[in-house]
Amino acid sequence: MLKIDNLTVAYGGIEALKGISLEVEEGKIVTLVGANGAGKSTTLRSVVGLTKPKTGTITYMGMNLLVMKTQEMVRNGITLVPEGRRVFPNLTVLENLKIGAFYRNDEKNIKEDMEWVYSLFPRLKERTWQLSGTLSGGEQQMLAVGRALMSRPKLMMMDEPSLGLAPLIIKDIFNIIKEVNKQGVTILLIEQNANAALHIADKGYVMETGRITMAGSGKELLANPEVKKAYLGDTAHK
Amino acid sequence: MTLDLFLQHLTNGISLGSLYALIAIGYTMVYGILRLINFAHGDIFMMSVYFAFFGVATFGMPWYAAFLLAILLTGALGILVERTAYKPIREAPKISILISAIGASFLLENLATVIFGGRPKTFPQIELFTKMVDVGAVRIQMLTFMIPVITVALLIGLLYLINHTKSGMAMRAVSKDIETARLMGIDVNRTISFTFGIGSMLAAVGGIMWGLKFPSILPLMGVIPGLKCFIAAVIGGIGNIKGAVYGGFILGVGEIMLIAFLPELTGYRDAFAFILLIVILLFRPTGIMGEKISEKV
Ligand SMILES: Nc1ncnc2c1ncn2[C@@H]1O[C@H](COP(=O)(O)OP(=O)(O)OP(=O)(O)O)[C@@H](O)[C@H]1O
Ligand SMILES: [Mg+2]
Numbered sequence: 001m002l003k004i005d006n007l008t009v010a011y012g013g014i015e016a017l018k019g020i021s022l023e024v025e026e027g028k029i030v031t032l033v034g035a036n037g038a039g040k041s042t043t044l045r046s047v048v049g050l051t052k053p054k055t056g057t058i059t060y061m062g063m064n065l066l067v068m069k070t071q072e073m074v075r076n077g078i079t080l081v082p083e084g085r086r087v088f089p090n091l092t093v094l095e096n097l098k099i100g101a102f103y104r105n106d107e108k109n110i111k112e113d114m115e116w117v118y119s120l121f122p123r124l125k126e127r128t129w130q131l132s133g134t135l136s137g138g139e140q141q142m143l144a145v146g147r148a149l150m151s152r153p154k155l156m157m158m159d160e161p162s163l164g165l166a167p168l169i170i171k172d173i174f175n176i177i178k179e180v181n182k183q184g185v186t187i188l189l190i191e192q193n194a195n196a197a198l199h200i201a202d203k204g205y206v207m208e209t210g211r212i213t214m215a216g217s218g219k220e221l222l223a224n225p226e227v228k229k230a231y232l233g234d235t236a237h238k
Numbered sequence: 239m240t241l242d243l244f245l246q247h248l249t250n251g252i253s254l255g256s257l258y259a260l261i262a263i264g265y266t267m268v269y270g271i272l273r274l275i276n277f278a279h280g281d282i283f284m285m286s287v288y289f290a291f292f293g294v295a296t297f298g299m300p301w302y303a304a305f306l307l308a309i310l311l312t313g314a315l316g317i318l319v320e321r322t323a324y325k326p327i328r329e330a331p332k333i334s335i336l337i338s339a340i341g342a343s344f345l346l347e348n349l350a351t352v353i354f355g356g357r358p359k360t361f362p363q364i365e366l367f368t369k370m371v372d373v374g375a376v377r378i379q380m381l382t383f384m385i386p387v388i389t390v391a392l393l394i395g396l397l398y399l400i401n402h403t404k405s406g407m408a409m410r411a412v413s414k415d416i417e418t419a420r421l422m423g424i425d426v427n428r429t430i431s432f433t434f435g436i437g438s439m440l441a442a443v444g445g446i447m448w449g450l451k452f453p454s455i456l457p458l459m460g461v462i463p464g465l466k467c468f469i470a471a472v473i474g475g476i477g478n479i480k481g482a483v484y485g486g487f488i489l490g491v492g493e494i495m496l497i498a499f500l501p502e503l504t505g506y507r508d509a510f511a512f513i514l515l516i517v518i519l520l521f522r523p524t525g526i527m528g529e530k531i532s533e534k535v
Contacts (some may be wrong), residue, residue, distance in 0.1 A: 009446060043488035050417055050420075051423075069420075070417075070420040070421060071420045071421075071426070072423075073421070073423075073425050074421065074422065075423060080421055082417075082418060082421065086415055086417075086418040088411050088415060088418070089414060090410055090413070090414055090415050091407065091410060091411065098407065099407055099408075099411055099422050099424075100422060102407075102408070102422045102424055103422075103423035147422075151422075151423070162320045187260070199511070207358055225402055230363070235391060
């Protein structure tokens with residue numbers, strides 16, 4: 001569905017991505033894990049056209065994404081839950097959800113999707129009329145996910161949805177990711193929380209300073225001693 | 239001062255304040271979406287007056303057609319200024335955009351001087367607007383009543399547009415986060431142009447009514463009102479539409495009352511706006527309705 005090939009991205013003179021390749025198959029949950037500054041967000045930003053790569057190709061269902069405008073992505077079923085939530089603080093919860101469906105005109109289906117999102121996140125329903133800037137961090141994260149779902153995505157990319165959330169809420173969010181995936185949405189998930197991410201992922205990539213260093217099924221990576229040591233907090237003392 | 243006289247001054251003040259408000263809204267809308275002071279706004283206002291003038295005086299169009307055309311042309315001019323002077327350098331440092339804004343302003347002023355001539359022209363007087371009416375003991379131009387009514391109607395329409403339509407939601411989203419707005423499928427460039435268009439059209443409505451009220455028109459006539467309305471927007475809290483309206487009214491009523499109560503200070507009429515600005519900036523730097531001013535990231 002999504003194929004990144006030999007992508008390099010440079011900020012000024014510094015190469016943040018040094019030729020990465022990865023593939024996301026339709027219907028799967030694929031995760032990209034790695035330490036701070038590895039280039040995970042840069043990868044996602046390149047996919048949606050917010051960062052311009054130096055070389056490489058990105059194709060999505062046969063389309064060249066490098067020539068597609070960011071604002072066209074969502075029409076083609078691509079959505080991103082950006083790093084740091086980025087809900088619109090001056091819009092109400094309801095408006096943030098509506099804006100997720102901005103390109104759509106099928107009012108009836110939008111209503112249905114809204115009910116679905118509210119059923120996934122009952123907390124949002126209670127706060128329909130609240131300005132999103134006044135939501136708690138966890139609620140904002142729910143809203144960011146809900147907003148992305150409102151576009152009826154085919155491919156949902158998520159940049160560290162668990163960042164700064166309490167363990168219980170993280171569990172909720174991961175359950176919802178699984179649920180959404182079951183409904184047929186392909187997921188590309190970026191996580192620091194490698195353990196949780198690899199558990200739900202069909203496939204995982206490990207990224208280190210701009211390179212993909214390991215790839216495999218979620219299970220394989222979870223069992224891999226190097227991954228264990230570097231990302232799963234599994235040390236010799238344990 | 240008799241009550242009647244006071245009421246007469248008050249109506250005049252409200253009327254002038256309405257005109258200020260209409261122009262101030264343009265500053266505040268553009269600032270809200272781009273964090274940019276559109277210094278050409280006063281000159282766009284001036285152009286609208288000339289557009290209407292030529293429509294009626296030169297091309298002999300009926301006033302309503304000429305006014306409508308002038309409003310549309312002014313909207314287009316606002317978009318043209320945005321597309322040529324601001325859009326190409328949107329990612330550039332703030333100071334470059336500021337200089338471009340000043341350049342656009344000078345360009346319009348000088349173009350107007352060359353094309354329209356530097357000598358004042360007389361704006362056509364239209365009976366319907368300029369006739370005098372008596373309300374009780376107050377004798378006042380019809381226009382003086384119509385201006386606030388039109389302003390309030392437009393304001394209600396504008397607030398509806400911004401708060402209850404999809405385009406308005408897009409404007410509010412773009413004003414906070416351009417990247418994420420793009421991710422939502424919003425056409426950011428079109429939304430910004432739309433904002434300039436609306437702001438310019440409101441200035442055109444103000445401009446036409448200004449021409450009817452103060453019929454001597456000049457290529458530099460946008461400078462002082464432009465400056466004052468910018469001040470009105472700042473006083474109200476720049477970026478906030480209702481604030482711009484309050485600012486406009488405070489300035490308009492304040493100015494007229496100053497002249498009415500202290501006629502010896504008439505010469506300081508224009509200074510009044512600046513003094514008020516300084517006072518407000520000292521005590522409430524974000525203006526009356528202003529939220530905390532945050533730099534765009
Ligand atoms: N706009 C930018 N200008 C310059 N350098 C940047 C920019 N954005 C990212 N970088 C650099 O590129 C590298 C990769 O950054 P990126 O945000 O992709 O990392 P990440 O893997 O998402 O990290 P984290 O887990 O901390 O979010 C980092 O070294 C970062 O400093
Ligand atoms: Mg990141």
